[in-house]
């Protein structure tokens with residue numbers, strides 16, 4: 001699908017197709033719909049990014065809380081969204097040994113207790129060793145730093161999800 005097709009989508013289809021580019025936050029897609037027509041995929045992405053940046057801290061933290069833990073309960077119970085399932089599988093979250101799995105669970109819990117929102121990282125850009133290293137390191141940060149870092153990661157996840165749905169302009 002190219003950006004012209006995206007611009008021609010009725011609202012329902014726009015949200016059906018693009019509603020999960022930010023995990024479990026279709027409100028973001030619903031909000032940017034009124035900004036069409038988008039001159040390019042980059043312009044659509046910028047509209048999403050601007051909507052997120054304009055949110056108060058509570059809104060940003062709400063977006064982070066919509067993300068399932070890496071190698072967490074949702075993965076164990078098979079209730080991840082398709083996108084998250086693919087992302088987590090790709091980074092080896094489904095293939096942790098028992099030591100790695102318990103370390104992930106402990107660090108995720110520690111992170112969440114410290115910040116009040118979950119650790120979020122763009123899993124497609126990391127392997128499991130890197131994710132564990134990042135999680136351990138980022139636990140030491142301040143809340144404001146992690147809120148901003150988590151939102152940066154949300155935008156990377158969104159970028160890759162959009163790339164898989166909409167042809168980038170130079171591919172037309």
Ligand SMILES: NC(=O)NC1=NC(=O)NC1=O
Pocket residue numbers: 067068069070083084085087088118119120121122123124157
């Ligand atoms: N807590 C997370 O970082 N979750 C995730 N990152 C991804 O890239 N996909 C997820 O489900």
